Amino acid sequence: MRINCPHCGQRSNDEFSYLGDASIVRPDPAAPNANEAFYAFGYERANIAGPMQELWYHAAGCHAWLVVTRDTRNHEILDVKSAQEVALERQKAAGTAQ
């Protein structure tokens, strides 16, 4: 399997390490429901059969974290983005910077 790193180009998947679902975002630790939110963040997984947003780290390359959209049924990679840019946009959309 090859992942098209937006910085480095297409590389074999052994250059990357995998973290998991990128659609779950670290909750606000100050929120009143923080305990439950962190439990869900830490443990509940949609475990999608189909296109899934995932966090991959280009460990042997540029050290960028990536948001990879990949179909878990056939490993087809549909999109790759810089995780930092995704995160910044998310913050912008939410109007929050921590």
Place this chain on the structure above:
Amino acid sequence: MTQSAQTARLKDRGLIDRSQSLTFTFDGVPYNGYAGDTLASALLANGVRLVGRSFKYHRPRGILTSGSEEPNALVELRSGARREPNTKATITELYDGLEAKSQNRFPSLSLDLLAVNGLLSPFLSAGFYYKTFMWPASFWEKFYEPMIRRAAGLGRAAQEHDPDSYDKAFAFCDILVVGSGPAGLMAALTAARTGARVILVDENFAFGGRLLSDVRTVGGVKGADWVNSVVAELRSFPGVRLMPRTTVFGAYDTGTFGAVERVADHVPVPAAGVPRQRLWRIVAKHTIIAQGAMERPIVFGNNDRPGVMLASAVRTYINRFGVKPGETAVVFSNNDDGASTIEDLVGAGIRVAALVDTRTMLQPATKSFARKHGIRIFEGAVVADAIGSSRVTSARIVGADGTSQNIACDLIAVSGGFNPSVQVTTHLGGRAQWQQELAAFVPGALPKGMAVSGSAKGTFGLASCLKEGAQAGEAAAVASGFQAAASAVPAADDEPSDISAFWHVKTAKHKAFVDQQNDVTAADVALAEREGYRSVEHLKRYTTLGMATDQGKTSNVNGLAILAQLTGKTIAATGATSARPPYTPVSLGALAGEHRGKHFKATRLTPSHDWAKERGAAFIETGMWLRAQYYPKPGENDWLTTVCREVNTVRNAVGVCDVSTLGKIEIHGTDAGKFLDRVYINMMSTLGVGKARYGMMLREDGIAMDDGTAARFADDRYFITTTTANAIKVLQHLELCRQWYWPDLDVQLFPVSDQWAQYSVAGPRARDLLAKIVDAPFDISNAAFPYMAVAELTVMGGIKARLYRLSFSGEMAYEIAVPARQGDRLMRTLMAKGEEFGVAPYGTEALGVMRIEKGHVAGPELNGMTTAGDLGLGKMASTKKDFVGRVLSQRPGLADPTRPRVVGFRPVDRSARLRGGAHFIGKDDAAVAQNDQGYMTSVAYSPSLGHWIGLGLLSGAESRMGEILRAFDPVRNGDVLVEVVPATFVDVEGARLRV
């Protein structure tokens, strides 16, 4: 023994090089063959028909095919450390000195005593072992299984380490063409002419596929000549890579293919520096699968006898290798391949006794050809049985009217039709589809970027294959961005390829084999069906059909067709088992490549490694690192003496330890302090410039991840260390925090583990020693540079350095770092200048002893299961801020005060030895699980105290000081009584750190 002549060699045929005679042996008997032969063709040339014994019944077996689908002709190739079991004679390229032995026979191939299994066969039906060998229960391991295991397997693995080397390589191309028959060659040629980067791969040592085996004309020239001209043109393109002797064994995601190149399997021993085989990872934008089709046998009685051969293989041996596979042939088919075969047989001067075809309406041309050459024709008939005990002597033919007659022959050429080689097209989850008119499975939905052409796709005519290959090559080139170049398709004819599906001769009187290698018969298939194993997967697993080294290439379709007949379902509804990589078996050595022995993993060396080696250090593998474990002096005979001396040196004078292996990360930016506050449990933004602080990080799940120190060199410039083991993990974690959690923070991370050679200089004379190397005007006095101070300075006359007043040993100590290339010099300088203070280097063992004496936690305690609280560091956690892991660390299970905590232990009998991994149970309690209260994590012999000490995790540790427990260690017979003591054994007040 005399060499037998090549009695079955044809005079004027074949693509072998008769000028190069090669000698080889089979079961010790010497023979001759020619360059261009396979072992199988050379054996046939010498009249050798019996080459192996079958797996279960030890039946005599010969050569069925001429390719990689061969189920029977398996040999042990070479000998000694190079012995290669189960090697297919049909694809083994003959070389001078080749040595082969038959397998799975005792005592010899012609007299195999285990053939008695054939007589027992009524009781050894499919799956019989699931029904018996159960009584008494204890007999399985002692008696039944050893008996079965003695019979298991075919060839023998070498007993010694493989002496040859293996290599790995990558290749990138626009278009990968797999297979070099007419379709593959045209695809490669058409694509290459556009300027595309093309790789053409063929498992055979010669390109050409069936064009080498059949008498055909392409573009007005002989097929083999056309092949040569195309290969020559392909060679002329710089962007084309031709890879014969290379098998694409698997398709993987995103256009990656695994292939193995047999670099030196066609020579006795690889030349110096040349690998035996090379694993290729081929990355292709487009792939054209043109692996052709494989003929399948028809299932009839004794269809496994030497002398029964696939019709296409018969033609290959005649036309390509110039070998007569028999003197008198009967041809048995259900398709037009029979007609082509009788022509080639007659052409080679082999008598054809009969053409037996299951169809009732043969072509008039075939009939007239037969009449002309005295060949009897049986239409709507079958060969029901081969007759002959060790080889075919006649064929029992049952005609359309049911009458039976024996016709003498020594060769039965059989064709049940062709199976397109669809395996690689299904590796990524695609399913082949049944096409009734072709009586074959053809490729189904294909992975992105893959096309199939020629007979691999079910296109069986030569002209059609050429045309389809050209089209596929052009389409792939255009899709890769190249301009189509005008490329004429050479003229050729489509041969007739009519077929009428026929699988199994029900009038057979003898055992009729479906899977010849695994000895699965048509009766076994019926038994499985009767017992309810009706899914194709159940059939396979219950009978072992298709599980032999040929992976059922000649048997799967026949097996499932017979099953379909029994269940009354269509073949399409019955479905096929999945093909999985590898396409053909691949040497395990090739998949490992060079990464074995000492090169299994890379080796990481500290900057002063050579110095330590000179000094006679014993080294230890620590992750990828080789670290100095201890430095024995002459006369020190055991490691403990050395380690105690090293510890005593630090405690009483000064020692130097190479700690370059620590992970080191620069953390810069205006938000660096804020960032560190969020990743450490304690506060780092309040750290003063020029100071260091011990810190602990948690995983998000609240478990301790790593510890280390953070130093601040400027408002926006921190430097942190991680443990040796966790350096990479921590960096990855920090990058996640930086890029994903808090992307808006102004933080930059620089891994600098390799930039610095770092040494711990520890002991009461540490300052005296360092004072000798720091450059003026740096003031190293305790007042100017107290405990936990850090500074950037120069040493040894202008070398940039960093000094940290840190201690892991508990002594007054420093860590000094210099640029990596200065490490060796610094070490030597410290040793020289320290002589007057009694300096000695110390290794990881002494380091470990002293950290245990001080009760510092390390790897055995930071084991991914402990919380900061478990480690006695709970109070470090700041309550004024959030940090990674804070919320989940508050879950009841992790915050439970009764969790085992780190505490110290000493043996009640001070001379007793402690051992890591012992469990604590009450002194008088029974050794049962309910009484398990924790375990010993780390132990050391403390020279400072003169006895063994330990750290361990113990439930309710704080309230149990002085309690006597049993350290239960039955796996080493090492039970000892221990006393619970505080975790700090030396300098409990920490006074020495600050002097």
Place this chain on the structure above:
Amino acid sequence: MPRLDRYSIFSVFLEGLRGQTGWGPAWRQATPKPNYDVVIVGGGGHGLATAYYLAKRYGVRNIAVVEKGWIGSGNVGRNTTIVRSNYLLPGNIPFYETSMKLWEGLEQDLNYNAMVSQRGVLNLYHSDAQRDAYARRGNAMRLHGIDAELLDRDAVRSMYPWLNYDNARFPIQGGLLQRRGGTVRHDAVAWGYARGADRLGVDIIENTEVTGFRISNGKISGIETTCGFIGANKVGLAVAGNSSRVAGMAGLSLPIESHVLQAFVSEGIKPFIDGVVTFGAGHFYVSQSDKGGLVFGGDIDGYNSYAQRGNLPVVEDVLEGGMALMPRIGRVRLLRSWGGIMDMSMDGSPIIDRTPVDGLFFNGGWCYGGFKATPASGLCFAHLIARNESHEVARAYRLDRFRTGHMIDEKGMGNQPNLH
């Protein structure tokens, strides 16, 4: 002719004399009844074992097992056949030992030879720290009454003299041996349980896929399938690999990810590896089957997948380990590789528990411990379904343990399934 049902040397002999024509199906092709007391979703090893023990030990008679494909088509048919109970943590040890004891009596119980073969499982260690970690494990096992031996290098060498001792990047220092560990013919486990359950009246319904659950007022009343509705008082899910997908139809979100684990078999060769050997310095473990194939594997590919196949880097990683440990296998050939989908739980340990839906029970999260667990999983799941309370050896396998912080994390890798 009378149909033979009991397997014995006598019946095999008798059948041999009459052409093996008297055998009947090992299990009936059942058509679903409108209602069952218990429906087990998933005709793998765990589901079939559950049905068997429900019928045999808990007296439940009206049971169906519903399987979307052919029985045993999941992990019971694609694992590397190892059984062992050499676990570390108290939440796991008694459970896996229960399983081991059931393996030891399985064939007589089922009248089906699944070839339970206790030829030993040896885990090699390559450092002092690893040795102490194995000592901790071995001692924990001994506290639970389980056999465990810590071998030094010489003892390992006498068992396996041909391993790489002298030219190793990470030299072998010794190993932890469980002699009672070994291998079992994996497919036969599914068939044996199926046959046993069938004889106790269980309906095994193949080629029937669950498409939904009928739940009202928080209580389950049956399952929707591709063959229509099947009513049930209780439903047990045993669909590891697909747990999230199936449980999702009942509205559950699980602490599970699906990952692919590749497995490998070599060509058959004359046996020379007696037991199971695992490499402690790389991702490689191996045994040799009674057919002669080396059966081996390594690490999971490391990314979520439902594709039942992996990629080349892991193949290489596994064989690098293989050749580092056993340089004599260089010329042995890989015959087949395949992938299985693992229910990777967030702490590496399984879940056998009730769900928030009344009457719906869950069994999953087996990671790669599933095959060896089959008998105990079946027994404990049957107990849970029949009695509505956890079996005493499966009490730790709660669904809410992550919320309360009572993880059972043998590897210490935390909430990252691909590292377990």
Place this chain on the structure above:
Amino acid sequence: MSELANHTNTAHASDLIERNDVTVTNIAARRGARASLDERARATFGVSLPSTPKAVEAGGALIVWAGPDQWLIIQKDEAGRDHYSELAKTFNGLASLVDVTESRTIFRISQARPSPVLSRSMGIDFHEDAFKPGDVAITHVSHLGVIVWRLPDGTAYDFACARTYSRDFGDWLRKAKA
């Protein structure tokens, strides 16, 4: 000792050298300062900092892309000059800088075209047309991490590998360059 001897001898082979005469500074843009940093770089070197995996040579420095918003600035050592400190002053406030001269060993193969062995040993497409002069890749070969670039003038390939792995890497490279 043979390892060491071997190492020293072949390191001086004519077409493979270790570059021991350069200062390497790792710079990373401060958040939000990418544009001003680029302006400063143009003023200093006369070129922009490459935003893709490229190496550019200008103003006495080879500037090698080293990840998003990160570069290695490689300058030949000169007596009396402290390149790192000068750069730190130049880019103060716009970038974070670390002297990483000793972090990696830089091997140079002075070949206009890669040998076939080297080419096929790389996990990236190292075909001379695919990996052009001035191209940079951060990747791994044979389990070893490496930053490789082709000099902008096409005369050589540089391989920078972690210094503590450089003995293994050097052995590998000597074999592969043949």
